[in-house]
Amino acid sequence: MRKSSIYLLYVAANVIILCLVFIHAAYMRGAATDMLTEKSEMVKRFELTDLCLFTDARYARHLSMADMNSAFQDMPMAFEHFPSGSIMLPPPHIKRAHGTY
Amino acid sequence: MGRIEAQRNILDFTLSSLLRRKGKNSALVIVYTLVVFLLASVMFFTHSIRKEASLVLRDAPEIVVQKLVAGRQDLIPLDYIDKIKDIKGVSSIKGRLWGYYFDAAIGANYTLMVPPDAQISQGSVEIGDGISKSRQVYQGDLLTLRAYNGEAMLYQIERIFSAESALVSADLILMDENDFRNLFQFPVGQVTDLTLKVRNPREMTTIAQKISEILPGTRPIIRDEILRTYDSIFNWRAGILIVILFVAVLCFIIFAWDKASGLSAEERREIGILKAIGWETSDVILMKFWEGLVVSLSSFLLGIVLAYLHVFFTSSILFEPVLKGWSVLYPEFKLVPFIDAYQVATLFFLTVMPYAVATIVPAWRAATVDPDSVMRA
Amino acid sequence: MIELRDIRKVFNMGKPNEFVAVEGVSLAIVPLQVTILKGPSGSGKTTLLSILGCMTRPTSGRIVLHDREITSLPERFLTEIRRNTFGFIFQQFNLIKGITALENVMVAAYPGGEKHSLLKQRAIALLDVFNLGHKASSKIEWLSGGEAQRVAIARALINDPDVIIADEPTAHLDSKLSGEFMETMRRLKNEGRTILIASHDPVVYASDLADRVIEMRDGSIVCSPVVS
Numbered sequence: 001m002r003k004s005s006i007y008l009l010y011v012a013a014n015v016i017i018l019c020l021v022f023i024h025a026a027y028m029r030g031a032a033t034d035m036l037t038e039k040s041e042m043v044k045r046f047e048l049t050d051l052c053l054f055t056d057a058r059y060a061r062h063l064s065m066a067d068m069n070s071a072f073q074d075m076p077m078a079f080e081h082f083p084s085g086s087i088m089l090p091p092p093h094i095k096r097a098h099g100t101y
Numbered sequence: 102m103g104r105i106e107a108q109r110n111i112l113d114f115t116l117s118s119l120l121r122r123k124g125k126n127s128a129l130v131i132v133y134t135l136v137v138f139l140l141a142s143v144m145f146f147t148h149s150i151r152k153e154a155s156l157v158l159r160d161a162p163e164i165v166v167q168k169l170v171a172g173r174q175d176l177i178p179l180d181y182i183d184k185i186k187d188i189k190g191v192s193s194i195k196g197r198l199w200g201y202y203f204d205a206a207i208g209a210n211y212t213l214m215v216p217p218d219a220q221i222s223q224g225s226v227e228i229g230d231g232i233s234k235s236r237q238v239y240q241g242d243l244l245t246l247r248a249y250n251g252e253a254m255l256y257q258i259e260r261i262f263s264a265e266s267a268l269v270s271a272d273l274i275l276m277d278e279n280d281f282r283n284l285f286q287f288p289v290g291q292v293t294d295l296t297l298k299v300r301n302p303r304e305m306t307t308i309a310q311k312i313s314e315i316l317p318g319t320r321p322i323i324r325d326e327i328l329r330t331y332d333s334i335f336n337w338r339a340g341i342l343i344v345i346l347f348v349a350v351l352c353f354i355i356f357a358w359d360k361a362s363g364l365s366a367e368e369r370r371e372i373g374i375l376k377a378i379g380w381e382t383s384d385v386i387l388m389k390f391w392e393g394l395v396v397s398l399s400s401f402l403l404g405i406v407l408a409y410l411h412v413f414f415t416s417s418i419l420f421e422p423v424l425k426g427w428s429v430l431y432p433e434f435k436l437v438p439f440i441d442a443y444q445v446a447t448l449f450f451l452t453v454m455p456y457a458v459a460t461i462v463p464a465w466r467a468a469t470v471d472p473d474s475v476m477r478a
Numbered sequence: 479m480i481e482l483r484d485i486r487k488v489f490n491m492g493k494p495n496e497f498v499a500v501e502g503v504s505l506a507i508v509p510l511q512v513t514i515l516k517g518p519s520g521s522g523k524t525t526l527l528s529i530l531g532c533m534t535r536p537t538s539g540r541i542v543l544h545d546r547e548i549t550s551l552p553e554r555f556l557t558e559i560r561r562n563t564f565g566f567i568f569q570q571f572n573l574i575k576g577i578t579a580l581e582n583v584m585v586a587a588y589p590g591g592e593k594h595s596l597l598k599q600r601a602i603a604l605l606d607v608f609n610l611g612h613k614a615s616s617k618i619e620w621l622s623g624g625e626a627q628r629v630a631i632a633r634a635l636i637n638d639p640d641v642i643i644a645d646e647p648t649a650h651l652d653s654k655l656s657g658e659f660m661e662t663m664r665r666l667k668n669e670g671r672t673i674l675i676a677s678h679d680p681v682v683y684a685s686d687l688a689d690r691v692i693e694m695r696d697g698s699i700v701c702s703p704v705v706s
Contacts, residue, residue, distance in 0.1 A: 002594060003116040004109045007395065014402035018445075021409050025438035028413070032437040035265045036156055042262070042269055044160035046216045047197055047296050049327050051154055052231075052271045053334075055210045056427035058201055061272070062212075064322060064330040065165065065294075067174055084426045087341050091330035093322065103591030110588035110597075114581070121576035374572045377533060378586040378633065379561030381554055473525075473534035475572055 054084035064091055111384060115391040129356065130400050136352045137404025137452055138411070143345060144444055145412040146420065147335040152439035154331035157269060164297040164309055165197070165322045176291040181316055185297075188311050190304040196292030198281055202246060202274070207235050209429035215278045217296075223277045227260040231271030231430045244274075249286045256280070264433070271432040341423060353452065357459035360393065369467050376472035385468040386461060393460030397453040405445060413438045479672065480507040480530055480641070485539035487525050499525040500536070501697045507674065508690070509640075512667055515676040516683045517694035523676040524645055526694065530674060531643045532560040561590065565634030567644040571626050573618045573633070579605065579625075580614040583633045590637065597636075604632040608662075624655045631662060641672045648679045656681045663687060 042048065054060035119126050166185075168177040182194045198215040211232060221227060226244055238244055244256045262270040281287060299308055302324070309321035337346055364372070372385055380388075411419060416434045425431045487500040500522045507513055507530065515523040528534045529541065532548065540549045543563070548556065573582050583601040605611050608628040613621060621629065627647070634642060642663070648656040656679070663673055664687050675682055683691050693701040 004112040017406050025440050028438050039157045039266050039269050047162045049161050051268050052432050055272050055430045064327040089336050093326040107591035117577045381557045384589045471534050473528045
């Protein structure tokens with residue numbers, strides 16, 4: 001078989017798979033509506049403020065509730081929680097004005 | 102028709118040409134694919150979490166008021182409520198009781214909360230799926246927690262939150278207010294923070310300002326800020342992501358450099374031959390363009406598909422060591438695929454186009470050579 | 479069929495290593511004949527061959543092909559004309575390494591946009607004519623000198639050109655292979671093609687196949703009798 005045919009088939013196959021990916025994603029989004037509703041209901045009912053992404057430190061667990069010092073824990077030389085501390089920046093409202101108005 | 106056939110012929114030659122250096126070009130495709138895979142995985146992951154956060158946290162508390170003492174979050178007295186309940190626009194204020202519990206048995210941190218609608222009966226708890234799995238306790242079992250003084254407190258597990266809701270509830274324990282206060286020796290008349298409902302969401306900032314004035318030493322946090330926290334999560338400026346991005350950019354520079362630093366004498370000679378046997382300058386340029394595109398397009402397509410499978414079918418398994426960190430309780434990131442074509446297109450233009458261009462530019466000069474030059478080689 | 483009028487070719491014009499390769503050459507190539515350009519190296523015969531085959535433009539002078547002046551045609555048209563009119567056999571063969579003999583032959587016809595399967599058939603048929611059918615899928619590096627030259631000739635023929643141009647074709651060949659080469663040229667002439675060869679090898683210029691020998695020295699023609 002011609003080399004260019006093989007290559008073009010490969011590209012075509014991948015493009016088809018990519019289309020399938022988008023279709024799959026759209027389908028999953030539709031199927032997830034119930035789950036998302038369940039979660040937002042919980043947020044509303046229990047008055048939650050953060051997603052449970054990192055449970056290794058207080059300021060990582062409740063990022064939006066963190067204040068400028070919580071990353072220091074009890075003293076400035078306390079261990080940084082790695083790597084969650086290096087993946088998340090301080091929330092914008094802290095950086096801007098230390099959370100004041 | 103002739104033009105298309107000519108293009109395919111040129112592509113045939115380009116592929117033969119690439120196959121001559123099978124080892125080098127295979128390695129190139131593999132590394133290129135890995136880099137695209139990494140970038141696309143990060144892109145899919147962060148975008149999905151951000152989108153989900155924006156949807157799920159839509160109804161988070163409108164205003165949360167914290168008390169700060171000596172730079173640390175302190176408990177807030179319930180009688181602060183009287184001071185701010187008359188602010189115009191405030192429709193209700195409640196105290197919120199929540200905190201952290203460190204479980205020495207497995208070294209995990211839990212978030213303990215008293216739900217505002219006081220639905221939990223004394224002696225019972227509702228716990229998150231993550232806790233259930235880590236502690237191996239199930240509905241109907243007893244959960245033991247150690248109180249502030251070391252006393253063992255037992256609670257009946259009434260309900261376990263679904264695994265699907267893990268992103269908000271994996272480490273959650275909901276309990277009755279009295280149980281909570283007893284467990285932590287939490288002083289009466291004080292709460293962790295206050296939550297406010299306002300009549301007009303657009304007034305949030307104004308009301309927050311008034312609260313700061315009336316209660317200095319407190320810190321209001323409004324819902325917009327909560328949402329914006331998650332809009333910028335995993336921002337590219339965050340430590341590890343800078344490293345990833347840097348490495349990716351470096352890789353692409355190396356690939357492009359290899360091409361753009363000019364053609365070898367061998368390549369130049371070959372272009373001369375092609376011109377001598379009847380290829381036009383444009384044919385040669387096209388061949389070089391295909392050379393770049395074949396590698397970058399193949400890698401891109403493969404990398405994107407693999408990234409999708411990685412993030413949405415294996416719950417980002419390769420990122421787990423990075424995301425888990427020191428945590429013991431780790432939510433399985435079963436994310437909803439919030440992907441959009443715009444992102445994929447951006448990644449395409451950032452990864453495929455520069456490489457294809459880097460391949461053409463040095464060839465331009467060589468391609469315009471007089472075919473006669475091979476006669477006198 | 480091809481007419482050169484007062485051709486002058488200067489290389490590296492304006493630079494310190496400027497040199498005049500061809501000076502004041504006027505020449506008419508008669509169709510269906512075998513014309514030999516004879517002369518020592520540096521005489522300009524390779525350059526003249528190159529100009530005749532439209533591989534390079536003269537610095538001054540005019541070229542007329544089939545009664546049509548092509549001196550200042552844009553590259554695109556010139557390339558197409560060259561591809562369809564001329565078949566080149568280079569001194570160094572100039573085959574592309576790392577690909578097969580078959581593909582080497584086909585590459586010369588790729589820009590023409592011919593249907594691939596047809597092209598492949600013609601290329602294989604050509605290789606068969608030169609007894610190279612069994613070597614079609616061999617990489618060029620694995621062929622002997624004689625085989626490589628035959629591939630080069632096959633490549634020159636793939637576009638069915640009217641004119642075959644060969645530059646010092648016997649330079650890397652022994653007597654036997656040189657003789658075989660001349661026989662191939664005879665066959666091509668009988669097929670109705672015009673042959674131009676540049677050579678300082680007596681096997682070529684003293685051959686009975688030569689209809690005309692043009693002698694060159696220092697970029698000019700010194701003698702161009704017609705050998706009958």
